[in-house]
Amino acid sequence: MRIIVCLKPVPEPRQWHRLMLDPETRTLLREGIPATVNPLDKHALEAALRLREGMGGEIIILSMAPRDTIPVLKEALAMGADRAVLLSDRAFAGSDTLGTAYVLSQAVRSLGEYDVILCGNETIDGGTAQVSAQVAEFLEVPNLMHVSGIEAAREGPFQVKTRIERGYRAIEIDPPMVLSVVKEVNVPRYVTMMNILEAEDKEIRVWSSNDLDLTEPIVGLENSPTRMADLFLPEKRRKAQLLEQDAEGQARVLADRLHRLGFC
Amino acid sequence: MDFKFSDREELLRKSIREWAEKEITPRMEAMEETGEFPNELVKPMADMGINGVITPKEYGGTGMGHLARIIVLEELGRVCPAIPMGMQVHHMCTYALNTWGNEEQKKKYLPGLAKGETMGVVAVTDPSGGSDVGGMQTAAKLEGDKYIVNGRKCFSTNAHVSDTWIVIARTGEGRKGLSAFIIEQGFPGAKLGRKEDKVGLRGANTGELVFQDCEVPKENLLGEEGNGMNIAVRDIIECGRPGMASVALGILGATLAEAAKFANERTAYGNPISKLQLIQDHLASIFADRELARLATYRVGWMMDQGMRVDAESALAKSFSCEAAARAARRAIEIHGSYGIMKEYPVQRLLRDALVTIPAGGTAEIAKLVLSRAALTAET
Amino acid sequence: MSRIMETIESRIWVFVEHRQGRLVEVGLELIKKALDLRGPTGWKVAAVLLGHGISSLVEETLRYGVDEVLAADDPLLEEFCNQAYVRTLAEAAGKRRPEVLLLGATALGVDLAPRLAARLRTGLSAHCIDLELTDSGELLAVVPGWGGSVMARISCPGTRPQMATVKPGVFEMPRPGSPVGRTIHLKPVLDAKDIAYRVTAVYREEVRQSGLDTADVVVSGGWGVGTAENWGLIRELASILGGAVGATRPPVDEGWADEHQMIGTSGRTVKPKLYIGVALSGHMHHLVGIKTPELMVGINKDPKAPIFDHCDLGLVGDFKEIVPALIKAVKEISGR
Secondary structure: OEEEEEOEEEEOOOHHHHHHHEEOOOOEEEEOOEEEEHHHHHHHHHHHHHHHHHOOOEEEEEEOOOHHHHHHHHHHHHHHEHHHEEEEEEHHHOOOOHHHHHHHHEEEHHOOOEEEEEEEOOOOOOOOOOOOHHHHHHHHHOOEEEEEEEEOOOOOOEEEEEEOOOOEEEEEEOOOOOEEEEEHHOOOOOOHHHHHHOOOOOOOEOOOHHHHOOOOOOOOOOOOEEEEEEEEEOOOOOOOOOEOOOHHHHHHHHHHHHHOOOOO | OOOOHHHHHHHHHHHHHHHHHHHHHHHHHHHHHHHOOOOHHHHHHHHHOOOOOOOOOHHHOOOHHHHHHHHHHHHHHHHHHHHHHHHHHHHHHHHHHHHHHHHHHHHHHHHHHHHHOOEEEEEEOOOOEEEOOOHHOEEEEEEEEEEEEEEEEEEEHHHHOEEEEEEEEOOOOOOHHEEEEEEEEEOOOOOEEOOOOOOOOOOOEEEEEEEEEEEEEEEHEOOOOOOHHHHHHHHHHHHHHHHHHHHHHHHHHHHOOOOOOOHOOOOEEOOHHHHHHHHHHHHHHHHHHHHHHHOOOOOHHHHHHHHOOOHHHHHHHHHHHHHHHHHHHHHHHHHHHHHHHOOOOOOOHHHHHHHHOOOOOOHHHHHHHHHHHHHHHOOO | OOOOOOOOOOOEEEEOOEEEEEEOOOHHHHHHHHHOOOOOOOOOEEEEEEOOOOHHHHHHOOOOOOEEEEEEEEEHHHOOOHHHHHHHHHHHHHHOOOEEEEEEEOOHHHHHHHHHHOOOOOEEEEEEEEEOOOOOEEEEEEEEEEHHHHEEEEEEOOOOOOEEOOOOOOOOOOOOOOOOOOEEOOOOOOOHOOOOOEEEEEEEOOOOOOOOOOOOOEEOHHHHOOOOHHHHHHHHHHOOOEEEEEEEEHHHHHHOOOOHHHOOOOOEOOOEEEEEEEEOOOHHHHHHHOOOOOEEEEEEEEOOOOHOOOOEEEEEEEHHHHHHHHHHHHHOOOOO
């Protein structure tokens, strides 16, 4: 089985308190905050590892990120992936999800045949949850989001469980496909010292825009359909809206709000 | 001089930290209460590569080296210092075997120690004194093809949780009359004595080994007769002191985190107390202690990996880091005000843990003797 | 720059999801927002419904003030398949050219919107917490980044439609009135090949209790709960919301709660999405660790209690009346 895992390096969440917003340039200053594997991508990689344990095959890590995130790819290789491809080019910088998905999908085409592409549902920083579906669209293959269970056989369709509000869908889907996982899908394994040493010989290839066929003008800051008009810090304090009705009335307002937010 | 860690070392730090946070944290309350070392973690630690970090690959370890070992112990200690206390003594056992053992001994004992089948002990201290190694009474007499050992070893870390003991005993007169032996817990006459109830590092097992006509096959002599003092001293310098210093690094990291967190969250006079200058003085001191202890300790690991002698540097790292840990923990308690002396807050435990590191693996006074010799012969 | 076109076509589309024969609220919240936003542009607002056998849902949607409902009623749309929905919407959008397309950030919305945006080669802002429409018809979406610690305002200057998904509960619900708009039936475009995967089962799963450390919902009680018997209300409320029980120090001292349930600087750290503090004052050392909730609620009979400085919604009154009423209302609204 040939599995591609899309991975994004993100700034280490434990150090986010060091983030600062430059009020003049309206950019986020991330100096000195180390990068790590996006948490949900670890779950995606774990899912890939289990599939490979079941039926053999190859796991390729694919990531569009700056060159200095190579240590993050080493972490993924230490977890057990076979090799990694990093897509790195200044021309990619500032791409929104559409451009990113396009670049990733063109890289997938260069890698050849695959059975499944696994991603995390969303990243912990941007959190758009858009890239996996858009990759599938560019590749013209089916995709599922909110994946909480995967059963595969060597031949034939996968049985996949996806999370919806207050329940699940059981879905039969044929490869090749894109699956985007949620935390519930598994518990990622630890990286051992032995894994770290073994992974040092694994291949990391770096591709730039020259290595890819990028004909659509949707890559890079200038070509992104969405633009960031402004960046600001939210109000830190919550402003309590005090209800004034009687007990029953207040309870109903709160219950309604809880229901709309999906808590009941 | 390159002060950066390699990608491999950074990744090691991260993976040990994640493992420790998930696997050790839930056990800490029980460890603190009962004083019992969590045996169920020995195999999982071995699977992570911790037990065999300085054991060569051919004997089942990862051979990643001494600086890697320090990183591992520091990260374990950041979560629970009692654990690396146990592991560092275990490493002293593997180090002694690997450095002074013959091929049969290495093949027999190192793989089990690396794979988590058993833990190791190095027992030097007689009731007659730990600092006065040369004065020990525990004796081993060769009778036929066995040594018969009589005596007791006290304050031995991992005594009750390990099967492989390196024991120093007297085979002749004076300082050159000590020898090292590999004694298995199952040998006739090898017994476990009391379990100590420590005020800190409570989850590390500390106890007594008792030898009553204990029969040790003569193949289990480690190194040559008469080399026991040398083995004990070198094991302490090259493995034990950096190991204790690493435990202190873990305590310092946890202390800094607790102090900063509390200072940022606790408000007084309308602002977080981190805005008050005297609190900032405490924080600065804790930070400086942690950074300097790290530099002193990492250096020892690096030098060991280069094959350099580390006598003075090792004594310095140990004495400085353990003192620094106690100093910083005290300051952290003061930052917490009255909360600092309440058992429900962790900082009081960090002080107790730090205090225990000071005499463990050699008293501060002995370390100072080493440092004064270095001072007198240093290049200036 | 887009010109404002005088046309009978709706320019703002709101995708309205439905489940088990009921309209999902976020679609209605977005309808109201669209109607509120459109002011200077004068744009018409359409609700878009896809499904099978949805005529009564269409009727109901018309009561929320939209100018029209665009409805695609097709057996192949009955069970949601993203590619089938994408194809249907892309064809309609390609023909009718809306300026703005809004969807709720539900499981379905999050599944549908990105693939649709890619099909249309347009921009999509995700999980928005606010929307603005400028006089010239530019949609500005406010999206949280970095776990909510930073906010970005996103525009989509060059491509159309400008798409956004919005979290449920961000905007207000409209009240239904008399229907004013018309219905347009979208021509079916699908065939069996558009069903890219086979849904073999759909099942509801009851909400599970979780441990305090990982619970999405935490209900905490304080000194004001008063007795061990009253503490039962805290447990019941937590249980019905599938959450965990937390406490401040006094309930632990009194024995109503366990040491392990204490939340605060010396107790547990929790990261719930919903936190409800009942009859507790709300001092810093309890609340200080709780930064993650989307919704923080306080229930206390003293309107000056510090908890109300730290929450989004405050219920002022006797918890012995409010909590039972809340439990009852939750049971009703979730159909249990």
